[in-house]
Amino acid sequence: YANKLTSVGSAIVLQYSSMAFVALYEAIEQRKVPPARKVFVIVMALTGMVVFFFDSLSPENVLGNLLAIISGAFFGLMFFLNAKRGSSPVTSAMISCAISVLPGLLYIPQLPQVKPHEWGLMAAGGIVCSGLANVCFSRGITRANPLTANLITMLEVVFAPTWAFVFFHESFGRFALAGTLLIIGSIIVNLVLEQREKDAAAQPSPELAM
Numbered sequence: 001y002a003n004k005l006t007s008v009g010s011a012i013v014l015q016y017s018s019m020a021f022v023a024l025y026e027a028i029e030q031r032k033v034p035p036a037r038k039v040f041v042i043v044m045a046l047t048g049m050v051v052f053f054f055d056s057l058s059p060e061n062v063l064g065n066l067l068a069i070i071s072g073a074f075f076g077l078m079f080f081l082n083a084k085r086g087s088s089p090v091t092s093a094m095i096s097c098a099i100s101v102l103p104g105l106l107y108i109p110q111l112p113q114v115k116p117h118e119w120g121l122m123a124a125g126g127i128v129c130s131g132l133a134n135v136c137f138s139r140g141i142t143r144a145n146p147l148t149a150n151l152i153t154m155l156e157v158v159f160a161p162t163w164a165f166v167f168f169h170e171s172f173g174r175f176a177l178a179g180t181l182l183i184i185g186s187i188i189v190n191l192v193l194e195q196r197e198k199d200a201a202a203q204p205s206p207e208l209a210m
Helices: 008-015 018-030 036-052 062-082 089-113 116-141 146-153 156-168 174-202
Strands: none
Touching: 008 036, 008 062, 008 156, 018 036, 018 062, 018 146, 036 174, 062 089, 062 146, 089 116, 116 146, 146 174, 156 174
């Protein structure tokens, strides 16, 4: 609905407010303010998204923007819950796909009107864009913390216009390039700082070394 009521750029940008929601959920669970590293990475990434779709953002289409933010809240909740011990991302993805099929039941009477090439496009979209993507996502999220996984999936805002360029010859603007650098930069910064924290935690304290 957000894609229908607002621009695609706005919907994607606002959906990825999910990072802020992940940090919020973690702060509520831990009952403390997120560390400066997470705040910095979130601000950097969100700034990149705003710059990336600078021409798409507008105060119009309030309902569509609100729905995109709600989508972001649940998207962040998915990352937060799927990263918990004992969770099953594969089962979660299967249930999600099953639920998403339900609205399609309303269009069963129109199936005879679907053309062969449209069946092919739907099959390719289901197998590659949904099926393969969900398998990779389900495997990957068990090996990364929620914020890192969410940041990596933000590459969607880079790959979406990339595919548009490949298939529809839509070119990048200067804002898109600047936003891309900020988004990828936020991912790299987060991964580097996270690895430093892990290395520091793994090192024995001076007292134990003595």
